[in-house]
Amino acid sequence: MAYSDKLVDHFENPRNMGVLDKDSDEVGTGLVGAPACGDVMKLQLQINDQGIIEDAKFKTFGCGSAIASSSLVTEMVKGKTVEYAENLENGAIAEELSLPPVKIHCSVLAEDAIKAALADYRRKQAARNAPTA
Amino acid sequence: MLAVTQCWQCREPVQGPVCAGCGAIQPPPAHPELFTILGLSPSYTIDRKAVDKAWRGASRKVHPDRFAGASAVQRRMALQWTAHLNRARKVIRDDTQRAWYLATGSERPGERDKNQPDPAFLEQVFELNMLRAEDPAAAIERARGLQSTEQERLSALFQSQAQGGTLDGAPAILGRLNYLRTVIDGGHE
Amino acid sequence: MANIGIDLGTTNSLVAVVMGQTPRVLLDDEGRSLTPSVVRYSGAKNPDGSDAPPMIGWEALENAVEHASTTLTSVKRFMGRSLDEARKVAEELHYTLADGEGQDVVRIQAGDKVVTPVEVSAWILRLLYMRANECLMAEPTGVVITVPAYFDDAQRQATRDAGKLAGMNVLRLLNEPTAAALAYGLQENSQGTYVVFDLGGGTFDISVLELSEGVFQVLSTAGDTRLGGDDFDREVAKLILAKAGIENATGKVLRAAMEAGEQAKRDLTTGEIAEISVELGSASVQMQLTRGEFNELIRPIAERTLMSCKQALADAEMEPGDMDGVVLVGGSTRVPLVREIVEQFFGREPLSNLDPDKVVALGAALQADILTGSSELSDDLLLMDVVPLSLGVETMGGVVERLIWRSSPIPVTASETFTTQVDGQNAVDLHVLQGERELAKDNRSLARFKLKGIPDMPAGLPRVKVTFTVDADGILSVSATEQYTKTHAEIEVQHSYGLGDDEIEAMLEAAIDHAESDVDQRLLIEARVEAQQVLAVVDKSLSRDADLLAGNEAQVISQVSVALRQVCEGDDRKRIQELTTKLDEVTAPFAQRRIERDLKLALEGQDALEVLDVLDRSVKAAEDAAN
Numbered sequence: 001m002a003y004s005d006k007l008v009d010h011f012e013n014p015r016n017m018g019v020l021d022k023d024s025d026e027v028g029t030g031l032v033g034a035p036a037c038g039d040v041m042k043l044q045l046q047i048n049d050q051g052i053i054e055d056a057k058f059k060t061f062g063c064g065s066a067i068a069s070s071s072l073v074t075e076m077v078k079g080k081t082v083e084y085a086e087n088l089e090n091g092a093i094a095e096e097l098s099l100p101p102v103k104i105h106c107s108v109l110a111e112d113a114i115k116a117a118l119a120d121y122r123r124k125q126a127a128r129n130a131p132t133a
Numbered sequence: 134m135l136a137v138t139q140c141w142q143c144r145e146p147v148q149g150p151v152c153a154g155c156g157a158i159q160p161p162p163a164h165p166e167l168f169t170i171l172g173l174s175p176s177y178t179i180d181r182k183a184v185d186k187a188w189r190g191a192s193r194k195v196h197p198d199r200f201a202g203a204s205a206v207q208r209r210m211a212l213q214w215t216a217h218l219n220r221a222r223k224v225i226r227d228d229t230q231r232a233w234y235l236a237t238g239s240e241r242p243g244e245r246d247k248n249q250p251d252p253a254f255l256e257q258v259f260e261l262n263m264l265r266a267e268d269p270a271a272a273i274e275r276a277r278g279l280q281s282t283e284q285e286r287l288s289a290l291f292q293s294q295a296q297g298g299t300l301d302g303a304p305a306i307l308g309r310l311n312y313l314r315t316v317i318d319g320g321h322e
Numbered sequence: 323m324a325n326i327g328i329d330l331g332t333t334n335s336l337v338a339v340v341m342g343q344t345p346r347v348l349l350d351d352e353g354r355s356l357t358p359s360v361v362r363y364s365g366a367k368n369p370d371g372s373d374a375p376p377m378i379g380w381e382a383l384e385n386a387v388e389h390a391s392t393t394l395t396s397v398k399r400f401m402g403r404s405l406d407e408a409r410k411v412a413e414e415l416h417y418t419l420a421d422g423e424g425q426d427v428v429r430i431q432a433g434d435k436v437v438t439p440v441e442v443s444a445w446i447l448r449l450l451y452m453r454a455n456e457c458l459m460a461e462p463t464g465v466v467i468t469v470p471a472y473f474d475d476a477q478r479q480a481t482r483d484a485g486k487l488a489g490m491n492v493l494r495l496l497n498e499p500t501a502a503a504l505a506y507g508l509q510e511n512s513q514g515t516y517v518v519f520d521l522g523g524g525t526f527d528i529s530v531l532e533l534s535e536g537v538f539q540v541l542s543t544a545g546d547t548r549l550g551g552d553d554f555d556r557e558v559a560k561l562i563l564a565k566a567g568i569e570n571a572t573g574k575v576l577r578a579a580m581e582a583g584e585q586a587k588r589d590l591t592t593g594e595i596a597e598i599s600v601e602l603g604s605a606s607v608q609m610q611l612t613r614g615e616f617n618e619l620i621r622p623i624a625e626r627t628l629m630s631c632k633q634a635l636a637d638a639e640m641e642p643g644d645m646d647g648v649v650l651v652g653g654s655t656r657v658p659l660v661r662e663i664v665e666q667f668f669g670r671e672p673l674s675n676l677d678p679d680k681v682v683a684l685g686a687a688l689q690a691d692i693l694t695g696s697s698e699l700s701d702d703l704l705l706m707d708v709v710p711l712s713l714g715v716e717t718m719g720g721v722v723e724r725l726i727w728r729s730s731p732i733p734v735t736a737s738e739t740f741t742t743q744v745d746g747q748n749a750v751d752l753h754v755l756q757g758e759r760e761l762a763k764d765n766r767s768l769a770r771f772k773l774k775g776i777p778d779m780p781a782g783l784p785r786v787k788v789t790f791t792v793d794a795d796g797i798l799s800v801s802a803t804e805q806y807t808k809t810h811a812e813i814e815v816q817h818s819y820g821l822g823d824d825e826i827e828a829m830l831e832a833a834i835d836h837a838e839s840d841v842d843q844r845l846l847i848e849a850r851v852e853a854q855q856v857l858a859v860v861d862k863s864l865s866r867d868a869d870l871l872a873g874n875e876a877q878v879i880s881q882v883s884v885a886l887r888q889v890c891e892g893d894d895r896k897r898i899q900e901l902t903t904k905l906d907e908v909t910a911p912f913a914q915r916r917i918e919r920d921l922k923l924a925l926e927g928q929d930a931l932e933v934l935d936v937l938d939r940s941v942k943a944a945e946d947a948a949n
Contacts, residue, residue, distance in 0.1 A: 033255050035242045035308040038315035040259050061262040061315065068719035069743075098749030098772055101740030102718040107782040189537040193704050197733065197794045201464075201493055201693040212793055216735040223730070 014071035016078070018057040020044040025128050028121025030113040034105040039066045043074065043113035047121055051082045058113070065106040073110040082121075085114055150195045150214050158200060161213045167221035167234060177235055177291035181226055188222040229310065232287060236303035242311070250309055258312045265316060276316040283310050325493060325694050326454045326462040327501070327686025328447060330469075330481065332398040332550065333523030333653065335359045336680060337450035338687035339458065343698060345505065345687035347680050348450075348457045350380075356679060357449065358383045361442045362393040363432040373435070378449045390577045391418070392433035396552060399524045400428050400439035401484075402477030411548075443484035451490060464493035466690040468682050470525045471497035472545035472710050474756050475768050475798045482795065493693050495795040497707055498522075499529035500540055501685030502651040504705065505676060507533045508688060514646030515541075517634075519664050519672070520682075521627065522652040524550040528630045530638040530645075539706040542637030542729045544630040551587070551654030554620045558583030558611065561619065562598060566605040575603045582607075590616045591656050617659045624660050628667055637729045648672040653679050706731050709792055716753035716762035718743050725790045728758065732796055737789040739805070745781050749774045752788065754800055773802045775809045849898040853890050856902050857883060860909055863916060870915045878908050 019042070020027045026046050033040045039062025046055040056074035060067045077085040140147040143155040151158050168175040171187040193199070195214035200207045224230045230240040249255065257279075265272035287306050294300055327345070329336045334356040338347045347355040362382035366374040376382070386393045399411045405419070408428040412419050420429040420436040429436045447467070454462050469481050478495055485492035499518035507516065513534050520527040527545040531538060559579035563571050571579060582600040589596035596611045635642060650672045654660060664672055676684065689705060691697040708731055714724040717740065725736040742750065750773050757765030776784050785805035792798050803810045860883060868876075886901040 031252065031255055031259060033249060033258070033312060035250075035311055038311040038313075040255060040262060040312065042259055059259075059263075061259070063717075063719070063721055065717050065719045065721060098751050098774075099743055099747060100716050100718050100753060101750040101786050101788070102743045103723065104739060104741045104782065104785075106718075107741050107743060111782075186535065189535050189539075189704075192706065193536060196704050196706070198494070198693060198704060199695075199700075202695050212733045212791070213735070215794075216733050216791070219731045219734050220736075 014067050016057050016071060016074040017059065019059060020046050020055065020057050025124050026121075028117040028119070028124065030116030030118075030120060032109060032112045032116055034062070034066070034109050036105045037063065037103075039063065039105070039109060041066060041070060041109050041113050043070060043110065043117050045077065045085070045114070045117045045121060047082060053077050053080055053082065053085060058110075060109075062109075063103070063106065065102050066109055069102070069106050069110040070113070073114060077114065082118060085118060150191075158195060158203070158207050158210045158214065160210055161217055165217050165221075167217075167224055170217055171221050171225070173225070175235060177232065177288075177294075179225060179231070184222060184225050188218060191218050229307065229314075232291070232303060233307055235291070236300040236307065242304070242308065250305065250312070254309060255312075258316060261316045265319070269319075273317050276313045280310060280313045280317065283313065324458055324460065324462055325464040325466065325690035326451075326458075327466045327496075327683055327688070327690040328450050328468070329498070329501070329683035329686055330398065330443060330447065330467055330484075331359055331522060331682075332396050332525060332552070333359055334679065335446050335450060336683035337454050338680070338683040339454060339462075340687050340691035340697070345684040345691070347683055348453055350453060352380075354380070357446070358395075359398065359446050360386065360393060360395045361397070361432075361445050362386070362389055363435045363437065364389075364392065365433050365435070376445055378445050387574055387577050387581065390574045391431075392435075394430060394432055394437070394442050396524050397430070397439045397442045399548070400430070401443065402474065402480035403428055403439075440480050440484045440487060443481070444487035447484055447488040447490065451488060462490075464491045464690065464693065466494045466496050466686045466693065467492060468496050468498045468501050468686050470520070470522075470545060470547065471499050471527045471529050471540070471543040471707075472525070472547055473796075474711055474766055475713075475796070476766075477547070478796050482797065493690065495797075496686055496689050496705070497527075497529065497540065497543065497796075498682045499527050499543065499649075499651065500531065500538065500705055500707055501683075501689065502649050502681045503529070503531045503533070503685070504538060504688050505681045505685035506647065506649050506673060507531075507538060508699075508703075512646070515640065515644060516647045516649055517631075517645045517668065518649045518651060519627070519631070519655065520545075520651035521654040521660060522550050523552050523654065524548070526550060526627055526630065528627070528634045530634050530640060536702050537704045537706055539731065540708045540729075541640070542634045543708060543710050544634040544637070545710075546626065546630055549623065549626055551652070551657070552580075553623050554587050554654065554657065555580050555583035557619045557623065558586050558598075558616070561611075562600060562607050562609070563602070565609055566602050566607045568602060568605060571602070578602055586611050586616070587657065591658065613658070620657070620659060624657070624663055627660075628663065631667060642668045643670075645670060649681070650674055650678050651681055707794070707796060708732060709734065709796065711756045711766070712758055713754070713756050713768075713790055713792070713798060714765075715740075715788055716751075716755060720762050721760060722755055722757075722762050722765060725788070726792060730792075732792050733794050735789060735791045737787055740786045740788060741782050742776065742779070742784050742786075743781055746778045747781065747784075748776050748778070750776070750786055750802075752800070752802055754798070768798070769800070771800075771802075773804065773809060775807070776804050777807055779806075846893060846895045846898075849895045849902070850890050853886055853898050853902045856905055857886060860905060863909075863912070867912075867916050867919070870912060870919065872911070875908075875912055879905070879912070882908055 022029045022044065026048065028045045028047065030043045039060065041058060041060040041062065043058040044056065045053050048054050056078050058070040058074055060070045137146050137148045138159065140152040140155060140157060141159065142157040143152060145152065145154040147153065147159055171184065171191055173184065173187055192215060195211055195218065197208050197211040197215060200211045224234050224240045233242065234240045261272050261276055283306050287303065290300060290302055290306065324339055326337055326339045336347050336355055336357065338345050349355055350357065357379040360379065360382040362377040364377060368374050382393060396415055400408050403411065405428055408419060418431040420431045427438060429438055451462065465485060467481060467485055469478055481495060482492055499520050502518050502520065503516045516531045516533070518529045518531065525545065525547050526549040527543065529543040530541045532541055559582065562579045562582055568575065578600055579602060582598055586596040586598050590613045594613050598607065598609045598611060600607050645668055648664060648668050648670050650664065655678050661672060692699050692703060694700065708729045709726055710728065712724045712728045713726040714722040717723045723738060725738050726734055751770065752773060753762060753770045754768045755762055755765040756768050759765050773786060786802055787805055788800065788802045790798060790800055860879065882901060882905045886905055889897045889901055
């Protein structure tokens with residue numbers, strides 16, 4: 001039951017807005033857009049040697065729902081493993097949960113951004129590891 | 134052309150929204166072709182005055198006020214017909230919506246449209262959005278420049294279509310215009 | 323067979339009808355066209371101990387100062403208002419609101435009686451309806467009631483409910499400026515663009531309309547539902563009270579000051595100086611007010627109208643100089659400063675050959691006549707109104723997703739597909755809003771409802787299609803369907819602060835009990851007419867589609883039909899209604915089969931889902947018709 005309250009709080013007070021150093025090898029950057037409404041979202045993950053996501057930041061130009069989704073997603077992946085982020089699920093839900101609806105593209109934008117950020121991180125890691133291998 | 138069907142009330146053949154025989158309004162199609170219901174031919178180039186004229190003429194036949202004394206079923210059909218006409222006018226009068234409609238059959242991109250523009254363009258839009266926070270005038274001016282380029286491309290595409298070309302490239306251009314529009318309008322804040 | 327038009331105003335109301343081809347305002351026994359929109363609950367009883375009907379109109383206005391606490395004026399300002407909004411208005415209007423018993427419905431305390439704004443309005447409508455009945459020597463067939471264009475959904479519903487409560491067949495709610503333009507447009511018989519500037523007692527509306535090829539189209543509309551001539555009176559009243567050294571005036575004192583203010587306003591419409599002399603309880607005030615002083619007093623209020631003018635012009639993509647005619651409506655446009663401001667802004671002298679008090683009622687009568695379908699204008703003229711305020715739903719994050727934009731021509735439908743935000747979310751909360759602001763909390767909340775029964779699915783998978791429909795009266799209905807499971811929810815937007823259908827029914831019953839016998843007679847006639855209509859349909863269906871009858875249906879239907887025909891000869895209205903309902907019930911499966919077959923034939927060639935969709939709507943419409 002507390003879950004929905006927590007969620008609503010997220011929408012009211014978005015967290016993790018900002019940018020990380022996009023040139024760092026530890027940072028994966030995902031930039032995605034929603035053609036339906038012209039929203040753009042940049043989401044960055046800072047990942048350490050153990051594959052733990054140490055920090056997550058986002059910058060979204062779009063509607064409130066898109067900003068809120070970004071906030072929720074970054075908060076969920078912080079401190080988690082890369083594997084967790086790849087298989088992102090937002091947990092078991094209490095019964096009878098009812099919340100306002102969300103635009104479809106807003107609900108997927110953050111997820112797509114996470115996937116894109118992880119792909120960018122992998123590419124960087126592969127490039128760094130290539131010469132020593 | 135509107136298909137010939139059978140009037141649901143008097144069973145006589147009927148063409149158009151209202152039966153010429155018994156005066157009953159016919160069930161509206163769920164997804165009518167928007168130009169056709171106004172009696173126009175699909176075209177990217179339009180004359181707004183002509184569209185309004187067509188809309189007025191069509192509305193006079195099917196508006197619920199014409200069926201004030203008819204059954205609730207007929208009044209509801211009249212409402213649906215008129216709502217279709219009003220949507221058709223709105224879509225056709227709007228340059229962007231008309232273009233989407235002609236290119237894809239829908240006046241706006243689908244919610245599930247995942248076609249991402251090329252990364253360089255997206256980066257450019259992101260930078261423009263960032264710039265907008267600091268120097269709105271400069272950001273809007275640059276976005277307008279990109280916008281007119283895309284609009285010219287779009288017009289060229291529709292012209293080539295008239296000579297037998299396809300509109301396959303239209304959604305990509307329209308998508309880019311959508312991103313630029315949010316920069317110019319200040320997004321959704 | 324005549325339809326009538328009613329201008330249900332904040333201060334005064336009128337009824338008009340088209341005679342020959344000319345609309346005329348109907349006069350009362352004393353030859354007056356205006357009826358004060360005032361109701362006084364005297365507390366008088368009928369011989370049987372029930373409450374006697376209240377005094378309405380002029381009768382109620384007499385001795386209003388003496389009976390300030392039981393005399394209700396400007397009740398239109400409460401129509402469709404939430405309790406919070408109503409408190410603000412009540413404060414201005416010296417009213418006491420009754421405690422809502424935990425409900426959010428506005429109830430006004432009138433002496434020892436508690437009434438709703440809808441009930442009070444219904445009494446005013448009844449009086450005008452009776453006048454029409456007497457003048458026409460026949461029952462009006464249908465009624466067109468005017469509302470300010472800027473009225474939102476709740477206010478429109480409240481107005482329609484008042485008509486329903488008064489027992490009328492409300493054909494259409496018509497925007498007041500549209501009505502006024504109609505009256506002028508037809509008189510001038512010209513094409514062109516009109517702006518209608520309507521400053522009434524308590525509301526201000528501005529509309530831009532275009533008359534072209536027989537379609538009178540509203541291009542845009544704007545206004546302020548809390549701005550009017552009463553505000554001018556109040557400014558003068560404040561000055562008077564200040565002079566008398568009275569703070570926080572209430573009841574009789576406030577009313578006396580307001581009346582003196584109104585009188586001064588009237589005097590300054592033609593004269594240059596108003597002599598004010600008023601008794602305020604123990605104090606009394608004698609003073610002079612010049613037109614110049616008055617103008618400065620009211621200028622800030624009068625200039626507030628220009629904000630809406632600019633808005634309406636911008637929406638219509640027009641400039642002040644583009645107008646072919648400027649129409650003034652409402653008694654408050656007689657105030658010279660108002661005329662001056664309007665003329666300056668539009669750069670054109672306003673039209674004033676029709677009485678600004680009557681022009682709305684005249685237009686309403688014209689539209690009512692057009693709706694008979696047999697008027698000369700029925701085939702030539704069409705009114706196209708617009709949505710006054712954008713409509714949308716709240717999405718996650720408290721943001722409004724607009725589905726229908728301000729100034730869209732009506733009727734209009736729009737839909738949008740949404741999804742869920744979390745895995746296993748079983749329901750979505752739909753919060754319907756009206757207004758132009760980005761955040762839900764800054765807009766007018768119209769209704770909340772829940773689409774339940776969404777099965778466990780991952781977030782983002784369900785497809786919740788929300789559809790808005792605004793009818794020709796500007797009234798909204800909303801439906802929502804989850805596309806995979808076809809979970810469906812539909813509401814005619816029920817306002818939390820409006821009245822439920824049950825409540826309307828109960829009030830209707832109560833009203834009938836206490837009303838005069840001609841109302842009973844009318845209801846009886848209506849019941850008979852309805853019975854005859856149902857019988858006619860059944861007869862026709864039986865002769866046409868007898869092959870669709872199943873089992874002993876033919877026998878049952880015939881028994882009920884015969885019984886209904888018999889009771890129609892008598893005066894037992896309840897029995898007639900019961901049997902009419904019964905006949906509807908026993909023929910329902912048969913009717914369903916007929917509709918299915920008709921639509922199948924009509925829709926041959928269209929895809930199955932569309933057929934179902936149309937079918938679904940038609941069945942609903944048939945049910946509506948039966949209700």
